[in-house]
Amino acid sequence: MVVGRKIGSLFVLLFPMFMLILNVTVVAVIWFGGIEVNAGTVEVGTLFAFMQYIGQIMMGVIMSSFMAMMIPRAAVSAERVGEVLDAQSTMTRPDNGVTAFPTPGAVAFDGVEFTYPGAESPVLSGISFAAQPGETVAIVGSTGAGKTTLVSLIPRLFDVTGGGVFVGGTDVREADVESLWDSIGLVPQRPFLFTGTVASNLRYGREDATDEELWHALEIAQGRDFVEEMPDGLDSRIAQGGTNVSGGQRQRLAIARAIVHQPQILVFDDSFSALDLTTDARLRQALWRELPHVTKIVVAQRVSTVTDADRIVVLEGGTMVGVGTHEELLETSETYREIVESQLGVDA
Known part of the structure; x- marks a missing residue:
């Protein structure tokens, strides 16, 4: 950061200075050369050739200065690229990973805790719930509650730092990575085409x-x-x-x-947010009707998207503060009730 500021300050100073020198030199050559041309001691062609030589020399000096300023940037960039290439992946592939899952489509979180590298406190702690094959489990909570981090543990984009995540009855750390990914269809928060x-x-x-x-x-x-x-x-x-x-x-x-x-598990990470309510409802109905055998994990901001889920998990501050159906949570979870009232009104 400090090196970047120094290079930027040097660039801001040198570029106008070089351009000033170049233009002053050209003016001087034309001024004194014009006097010599007028006196008949120098030809016009010689004057213009001299101007071209001066321009080429000055441009060479300017380009050399640019190169000198870019070398520190290139050195820092090369060092960072080298650090990335030398970094060891924290996700280790098992030697004989499980390829056939005992209960295809099942997802379970058992006392899951997760802390990002370098963080002082865990993002998730004490998360335990299960989704049986064909069920729909919704995950709701305020912004920053850890919803995206939670579903990212299912396809093993991160490894848990405590507890375990089980897909098809197998700990994801013991599963063959390709087989694990084949069984999961993930629609991220920001889909990319x-x-x-x-x-x-x-x-x-x-x-x-x-x-x-x-x-x-x-x-x-x-x-x-x-x-x-x-x-x-x-x-x-x-x-x-x-x-x-x-x-x-x-x-x-x-x-x-x-x-x-054609996965056994579909994970939707707030994937309906850009849809209007009518399209959202039609899409969910089609999913439930056409893919009844597929387990669906749905992260949602809109409560209307998850009211018909088999189970709703409520997150707050990285912990699970409620689990149940929509009707059960309205009676037992104050956090969920506040979310519902803020979106659907007190009569929801």
Whole structure:
């Protein structure tokens, strides 16, 4: 940071100074050269050639100074790249990882605690709940409660620092990573689309998916209508990051991609936030109707998204302060009741 400020201050000083010297030199050459041309001792061509030489010399000096200023930046950047390349992954792959899960689709958290590296206190502590195959479990809580961190432990994006996360009856740390990821479809908070077509983006979920399977996934994700309205349907172009489609369309395409993957567990990390209430309701109904055998873990900010879940987990400050159905939590959890009243009113 200090080096960057020093280099920036030096650049701010040197660039105007070099440009001043260059322009003053050109003016001086024209001034004194004009006098010599007028006296007949120097030809005009010689004067212009001399100006070109002066310009090339000064530009060489300027470029050299730029290089001298960039070398410290390059050295710092190279050091940081080297640190990244030399860093050892904290996620170790088991030598003989489990590839066949005893209870496919089951998810369980047993006394989970998680602390980010360098943090003084845990982000999550004492988290214990389970989702049986085919169930829908919702996770709600205020911003910063640890919802995204919690669901990130399921596909083992992080390793727990206490307790255990079990997928299919197997601790994720003992499972074969590829088999674990094959069983999970994750729709992140900020879905990302890649340069290509609608079809190529959906087939990131499963390369051998047929067009009929893609349309079926889009229908479940409530994306069939807008894809059909595109000029080339499934072959319509998608820009890098999905910048040529709206936020809601981007979310629905990401959900369809996860469905194409045909996982045993679907994890939605606040993936319905950009959808209007009507589309949100239709999408959830289609998911429950078309994929009854798939376990669904839903992180949501809107209470209306999770009222029909089989179980709702309420987080506050990284701890679990309530678990149950919507009706049960209205009676037993003050935190959940406050969330509901703030969104749906006191009569909810």
